[in-house]
Amino acid sequence: MVSLSLFVLVPLFAAVFIYLLPEKIVRVVGLFVQAALFAASLILFVAVQAQGYIEESLGGWVVFSGITLGVDLLSAIMLVMTTGLFFLFLLYNASAPYVRNLFLTLFLILQCLLSGIFISTDLFNVYVLIEVGTIVVTLLILFKQSKRILYDGLIYLMINIVSMSFFLLGLGMLYRLVGVLDFATIGERAAQLESQQLILPCALMLTAACLKAAAFPVFSWLPKAHGTPGAPSVVSAVLSGLYVKSGIYLILRLQGIFAEVFDLRPFFLGLGLVTAFAGIILALSQRDIKRILAYSTVSQMGLILLGLGQGTPHAYHGALYHVINHALFKSLLFLVAGLIIEVYGTRDLHRIRGVARKMPLPAITAIVAMLGVTGAPFFNGSLSKYLIESDLQGSLFAYGLIAINFGTVLYFLRFLSMFKGAASQETQEKIPLNRQAVLVVFAMLCLGGGFFGSFFMDWIFGVDIAFPLPVALEKGTIYLATVAAGIVLHRVLDRPLTRLTHRLQLEPGFNEMCLAILVLFAVQVFYLNGFAF
Amino acid sequence: MQWINGETISLVLFCVGMYGLLARRNIIKSIISLMILEASVIIYFITLHGQMDKQPPIGDIPPEMMVDPLPQALMITAIVIGISVTAVNLTLFITLYHRYGTTNWYKAKQLQRQEKKNG
Amino acid sequence: MAEQIFLLLLLLFAVLALQQRRLRVAVIYLGVFSLLSSIVYLFHRAPDVAMAEAVIGSTIATILYLVALRKQESLRERTAYVRKIREDTRSHVFWHRIWAALAAAGMVFLLFRFYPWQAEPFPGPTASAYFRHNFLSDTGAENAVTAIYLNYRSYDTIFETLTLLVSVLAVIYLSRYQEKSNLRIDPQPERRRIRLHDEINEGISDPILWLLYPFILLFGFYTIMNGHLTPGGGFQGGAILASVLILRYMSAPQDDWRMHILQITEKLMFLLIILLPFSFVISGWHDAYPWLNVGYLILLNVLIGVKVCCGISLIFIRYAFYESR
Numbered sequence: 001m002v003s004l005s006l007f008v009l010v011p012l013f014a015a016v017f018i019y020l021l022p023e024k025i026v027r028v029v030g031l032f033v034q035a036a037l038f039a040a041s042l043i044l045f046v047a048v049q050a051q052g053y054i055e056e057s058l059g060g061w062v063v064f065s066g067i068t069l070g071v072d073l074l075s076a077i078m079l080v081m082t083t084g085l086f087f088l089f090l091l092y093n094a095s096a097p098y099v100r101n102l103f104l105t106l107f108l109i110l111q112c113l114l115s116g117i118f119i120s121t122d123l124f125n126v127y128v129l130i131e132v133g134t135i136v137v138t139l140l141i142l143f144k145q146s147k148r149i150l151y152d153g154l155i156y157l158m159i160n161i162v163s164m165s166f167f168l169l170g171l172g173m174l175y176r177l178v179g180v181l182d183f184a185t186i187g188e189r190a191a192q193l194e195s196q197q198l199i200l201p202c203a204l205m206l207t208a209a210c211l212k213a214a215a216f217p218v219f220s221w222l223p224k225a226h227g228t229p230g231a232p233s234v235v236s237a238v239l240s241g242l243y244v245k246s247g248i249y250l251i252l253r254l255q256g257i258f259a260e261v262f263d264l265r266p267f268f269l270g271l272g273l274v275t276a277f278a279g280i281i282l283a284l285s286q287r288d289i290k291r292i293l294a295y296s297t298v299s300q301m302g303l304i305l306l307g308l309g310q311g312t313p314h315a316y317h318g319a320l321y322h323v324i325n326h327a328l329f330k331s332l333l334f335l336v337a338g339l340i341i342e343v344y345g346t347r348d349l350h351r352i353r354g355v356a357r358k359m360p361l362p363a364i365t366a367i368v369a370m371l372g373v374t375g376a377p378f379f380n381g382s383l384s385k386y387l388i389e390s391d392l393q394g395s396l397f398a399y400g401l402i403a404i405n406f407g408t409v410l411y412f413l414r415f416l417s418m419f420k421g422a423a424s425q426e427t428q429e430k431i432p433l434n435r436q437a438v439l440v441v442f443a444m445l446c447l448g449g450g451f452f453g454s455f456f457m458d459w460i461f462g463v464d465i466a467f468p469l470p471v472a473l474e475k476g477t478i479y480l481a482t483v484a485a486g487i488v489l490h491r492v493l494d495r496p497l498t499r500l501t502h503r504l505q506l507e508p509g510f511n512e513m514c515l516a517i518l519v520l521f522a523v524q525v526f527y528l529n530g531f532a533f
Numbered sequence: 534m535q536w537i538n539g540e541t542i543s544l545v546l547f548c549v550g551m552y553g554l555l556a557r558r559n560i561i562k563s564i565i566s567l568m569i570l571e572a573s574v575i576i577y578f579i580t581l582h583g584q585m586d587k588q589p590p591i592g593d594i595p596p597e598m599m600v601d602p603l604p605q606a607l608m609i610t611a612i613v614i615g616i617s618v619t620a621v622n623l624t625l626f627i628t629l630y631h632r633y634g635t636t637n638w639y640k641a642k643q644l645q646r647q648e649k650k651n652g
Numbered sequence: 653m654a655e656q657i658f659l660l661l662l663l664l665f666a667v668l669a670l671q672q673r674r675l676r677v678a679v680i681y682l683g684v685f686s687l688l689s690s691i692v693y694l695f696h697r698a699p700d701v702a703m704a705e706a707v708i709g710s711t712i713a714t715i716l717y718l719v720a721l722r723k724q725e726s727l728r729e730r731t732a733y734v735r736k737i738r739e740d741t742r743s744h745v746f747w748h749r750i751w752a753a754l755a756a757a758g759m760v761f762l763l764f765r766f767y768p769w770q771a772e773p774f775p776g777p778t779a780s781a782y783f784r785h786n787f788l789s790d791t792g793a794e795n796a797v798t799a800i801y802l803n804y805r806s807y808d809t810i811f812e813t814l815t816l817l818v819s820v821l822a823v824i825y826l827s828r829y830q831e832k833s834n835l836r837i838d839p840q841p842e843r844r845r846i847r848l849h850d851e852i853n854e855g856i857s858d859p860i861l862w863l864l865y866p867f868i869l870l871f872g873f874y875t876i877m878n879g880h881l882t883p884g885g886g887f888q889g890g891a892i893l894a895s896v897l898i899l900r901y902m903s904a905p906q907d908d909w910r911m912h913i914l915q916i917t918e919k920l921m922f923l924l925i926i927l928l929p930f931s932f933v934i935s936g937w938h939d940a941y942p943w944l945n946v947g948y949l950i951l952l953n954v955l956i957g958v959k960v961c962c963g964i965s966l967i968f969i970r971y972a973f974y975e976s977r
Contacts, residue, residue: 005807005934012814013926016919058807059933061790065782067807102825109818116811124607128811131614132818135621139822150629151645154560157625161567161618162554168574168611169547175604176581177771179778189774197768507646510563510638511752514554518755525762539696542659544767546666548760553670556752558745561675561721565682568713569666572689575705576662579698582773585655589697590796591883596784600697602796603780609801610812612704613887613960617819619713620967623720624823627971630724 004056004069007044007079008116011037015108019101027094030104034090034111038083041076048076049462055121064180070121077320077460078118078249081327082242086111089234092335092438098232103143110136110238117246121183123171126250127164130212134160137243141231148230156225159513163211163218166521170204177201183257191260195528202258203524209254210520213247215305216275217516219298220508223282226297226334227290229347233338236290240297240334241327248304248323255308267527268309273400276302280407284414285502288347289337292415293330296373296408300326303404306397307388317461318387324460325380325449329369332442335435336366340418343429349414353421359429361436363419365443370412372446374483375405377476380449383457386475387465402482409486410497539580546573558637560629564622571615578604578611655695662688679717686710699883700797703875707891712964719972791938792945793880802880802952803938803945806929813925813956816963817918824970861903868896876957877950886953890960897965911969914962921959928952 014033018026048054048071055070071079090107093099113133120126138157142148175181177197178189190198211218225231226239255264279299286292300322307319339362344352356363372379375386385405392398449456457465489497508516550573553566582601588594590602630636633644662685669681686709693702783796783804793799801809872893879885901910932938932948 003930003934005930009810009926009930012810013923016817016922016926020916020919059804060936060939061804062782064777064779066804102821106818106821109814113811122808124610125808125811128610128614128808128815131618132811132815135617135815135818135822138621138625139818139825142826145828149645150625150632151641154622154625154629157618157622158563158567162570165550165567165570165574168571169577172574172578172581172604173767175578177768177774179774179776179780181603181779189776196766197771199766200763200768507642509642511555511558511748514551515751515755518551518555518759522758522762525766529766537656537659539655539659539692540767541764542663544763545663545760548756548763549663549666549670551759552752552756555755556749557670558748559675561717562670562678565669565678565717568682569669569685572686572709575701576689576692579693579696579701585696587697589699589883590784590787591699591881592794593788596781599784599796601780602783602787602800605698605701605797606800606805608698608701609704609797609885609887610808612701612708613812614815616708616713616716617815620716620971621819621822621826623716624826624971627720627723627727628826631727634728636724 003058004044004054004071004119005058007037007041007083007119008112011108011112011115015105015112018108019105021101023100026101026104027090027099030108031087031090031094033108034083034087037111037115038080038087041079041083044071045076045080048073064182064185067120067122067125068182069119070183071119073461074249074252074320075118077324078245079115081324082111082114082118085238085242085327085331088438088441089238089331092435093232093234094434095432096232096234098144103232106136106140106143107234107238110140110243114242114246118249123174123181123183123186127168127171130167130246131161131164133243133246134164137225137235137239140235141225141228141239143232143235144230149224149228152224152228153230155510155513156221158510159211159218159221159517162514163208163517166204166517167208170201170208173204174198174201183253187257187259190258193261195261198258198261199525199528202254202262203521203528205254206251206264206524207517207521209247209250210271211247211517212244213251213305214244214275214298214301215271215520216278216302218513218520219275219278219301220513220516222298223291223294226294227288229290229341233335233341236293236338237331237334240294241331244297244301245323245327248301248308251305252308262528265309265311267524268305269397270309272302272305272307272309273397274302275299275305276400276404277407278302280404280411283411284407285498287349289340289349289352289415289418290334290347292349292411293333293337296411297326297330299404299408300330300373303385303388306401307384310388310391312391313463314387314390314465315392317457317463317465318384318390320461321387321449321457322381322384325372325384325446328380328442328445328449329372332365332369332439332446333373335439335442336362336369339431339435349418352418354419356419357422357428359431361431362439365439367416367419368443368446370416372450374409374412374479375475376479377472378447378450380446380453382450382475382479383453383465386471402478405479406482406486409482410489413486413490538583539576540583543573543577543580546576549573558639560626560636560638560641563638564619564626567622568615568619571611571618575608575611575615578608655692658688658692658695662692675721676718679714679721682717683710683714686713700795700885700888703883703888704891707888712891712894716967716971791949792942793949795880795882795885798880798885798949798953801885802929802949803933806933806952809956810926810929813922813959816960817922820915820918820963820966820970823967827970858903861899864899865896868892868899872896872957872961876953879953880946880949886956887960889953890957891964893957893961894964894968897961898968901965901969911966914966914969918959918962918966921955921962925952925955925959928955 053072057066057068059066113129116129138153142153178186214222226236276299279295283292283295304319304322307315372381375381389401454465550566550570587600588598590599633641635641665681665685669678672678690702690705787796787799791799791803872889875884876889
């Protein structure tokens with residue numbers, strides 16, 4: 001039997017090997033390796049669907065002494081997503097001038113680390129992988145030397161290391177109580193302990209996971225990292241599409257470990273709602289197109305947390321499907337944004353006009369992505385959003401969700417304003433074929449995820465989701481009403497709204513971000529102790 | 534007096550490191566506080582069990598007399614990670630200083646914003 | 653009793669390092685803090701960790717900080733600082749410290765209030781018990797810690813060495829600054845190396861170094877190769893060996909070929925570090941050929957040692973001795 005560790009070790013080996021190879025063949029080698037990995041992950045996915053859970057104890061040692069790799073359905077899905085998206089990104093970048101040995105090495109190392117996080121069942125292993133990932137991402141977001149913003153990079157690095165120190169302390173406390181390091185055994189043993197003892201480990205580790213998943217109030221690093229000009233567009237796409245999802249994955253695993261001890265769902269419900277609103281408000285105040293997309297990521301992460309916080313199977317699957325969908329449409333949007341910035345030379349929303357005429361294909365794909373993210377009928381976003389809100393009917397949260405959708409429509413309408421009008425030079429920009437192909441693939445997946453949504457839900461998750469016609473019509477009308485209201489509001493209130501939200505915009509410094517981490521930690525302890533100190 | 538043991542002191546050190554991160558506006562001080570933070574967690578791991586009457590995990594000694602070797606192996610990893618991160622942090626700091634000429638977080642932020650406004 | 657004194661000293665030096673206004677002194681206090689923590693590890697019967705902390709944490713980290721401060725000063729001396737920004741007022745700083753102290757106090761309260769003081773070790777099989785009983789028979793190492801990170805958890809060790817590799821890449825790549833600066837730096841084209849090198853060169857003379865090298869090399873190799881029998885191992889020994897390369901570079905700098913060779917060696921060693929545990933441990937050959945166990949340990953320790961040596965030397969050479977490139 002082939003070892004699961006190959007998913008991690010093969011890209012790692014290839015990455016470092018590529019660094020030593022001559023420049024001419026590195027891109028081909030990289031693409032080839034990535035394609036092979038994608039095929040392998042699909043095979044693994046099918047195998048996991050058949051067997052349920054595949055486990056491998058590295059070295060054949062007893063389960064809690066060595067490191068065990070375990071792949072369940074969630075891990076297999078994330079693995080397929082990782083390898084597939086990285087393949088598309090490598091294809092997209094095959095002709096870019098900065099893609100030489102160093103970039104490919106770092107990119108493939110990032111892929112190996114993400115795969116490693118998704119298949120590992122050992123908490124310390126996850127810690128090491130995330131730490132290395134932090135350094136790699138810091139280097140990647142400062143990659144373009146002439147445009148890099150060092151302040152962003154330094155803040156990103158330091159905040160993430162602080163949060164991982166919290167994680168490690170929580171891990172130490174947990175180890176002291178249970179004596180093992182792997183998820184399953186810890187989960188079993190935690191159930192036998194008193195919940196009072198587990199408050200601190202849970203809170204510490206969850207704080208770190210929430211920071212990685214860009215929850216409120218610790219999301220401030222994300223716009224800096226994902227929206228920075230020093231990052232190539234592919235890197236921003238990877239970060240928003242995949243890397244931030246590793247935080248959600250970590251939250252899910254931690255929730256699984258502490259499932260018998262604490263009920264975290266109401267906490268995530270509230271956290272998700274606040275995060276989503278915070279993301280929307282801040283997205284409305286931005287003029288930098290990459291920052292709008294970054295704040296949009298924050299608000300979508302809030303939406304996913306909302307889905308996870310309900311605990312019902314519908315909402316859970318909706319949230320997971322939204323993880324996949326968000327990866328698709330956000331990556332597409334970042335890639336198009338990168339193209340726009342390259343062609344127009346500016347990142348300011350108000351200065352860019354006429355994208356639809358200058359670059360028709362990217363414009364069309366971007367509009368497809370925007371329809372997806374706002375939840376237009378027949379696009380993938382609508383199915384996942386429907387699932388997330390299906391169990392919330394009638395409660396306050398349902399109205400919250402409508403407000404969130406409305407906010408999403410609002411800031412994407414601002415984004416859309418770039419496409420209208422005429423550009424300064426009317427000549428159409430020539431986009432290389434590989435980039436066009438990748439953009440089209442993403443757009444087709446966005447569309448296909450909605451059209452064939454039921455089929456995908458069945459194939460991926462094995463659940464039967466019915467999207468009956470009357471519901472679809474109802475959702476469709478709500479969507480059109482939201483868009484109409486959004487257009488009206490946009491026409492009337494855009495400038496004053498921008499000024500208002502600009503006032504609300506906080507740009508926290510490093511000290512304030514650390515305070516935010518502490519506050520989140522305190523709130524969690526408060527919650528876990530039953531709303532008491 | 535027995536409440537002065539490794540666990541308590543490492544928790545206090547963790548908070549000292551947090552204070553440094555919260556209060557110090559100088560970037561190098563923040564990096565120093567980060568190192569104190571990481572060191573406190575390492576001390577916590579090593580002094581977890583509080584068994585100072587046992588023997589180091591080397592050689593052929595009965596298992597009951599041996600100290601727990603797992604945290605030690607994990608913490609060697611943590612030390613190496615700590616030094617790698619420190620090296621990258623300091624390099625970024627030097628490059629930042631070269632660019633902005635300041636060692637203060639807030640001034641660097643202002644300068645960066647000015648640069649962004651100037652295009 | 654002695655341990656408690658050292659713990660209190662630890663706390664003292666940590667607070668001193670934060671409070672000290674002169675950064676050089678603060679960094680020295682940090683170095684003392686690291687050394688004291690190394691001694692505390694000895695009290696808790698962790699000689700491997702103590703060695704690692706003493707060599708890597710106390711020595712190398714302190715030198716990195718000092719070099720950073722030196723570079724900052726040298727940049728500041730040659731420039732005129734452009735003052736266009738708002739200064740911190742005294743009340744600003746005062747209230748900042750107040751809320752920070754309150755937050756830190758709140759954290760102390762939370763940690764101590766909810767900490768499970770009376771927890772007993774879990775009644776059931778633990779990883780620790782398994783390791784303590786079986787490490788010698790399973791892996792052939794007499795040092796349990798080495799057995800864990802080279803055999804049981806070798807998968808983790810691969811990523812540990814990856815961390816160093818990535819940080820070397822980061823240090824090299826991020827210390828290239830060609831863009832404009834807020835400092836008006838006088839151009840000094842003929843002096844590509846920082847004055848630090850020249851100062852040290854005057855102080856150290858070659859015969860003394862040639863006397864030192866064999867001892868350091870011997871000690872380094874001994875630590876690496878005997879890591880499975882005594883406290884030590886690839887990481888600690890590699891850091892010791894790095895000091896030789898750094899000294900050699902300081903006295904006779906011939907930059908490019910040395911850096912280039914170190915980089916290639918480091919990557920090659922890392923490739924071998926991936927292959928060796930994968931083929932031996934992960935694929936299960938260690939069950940088939942248990943007599944190769946000790947050889948595997950020594951070989952992996954040597955690979956790690958060489959790689960760590962290359963990595964740390966690269967960080968120093970690139971970081972300490974190069975100006976903008």
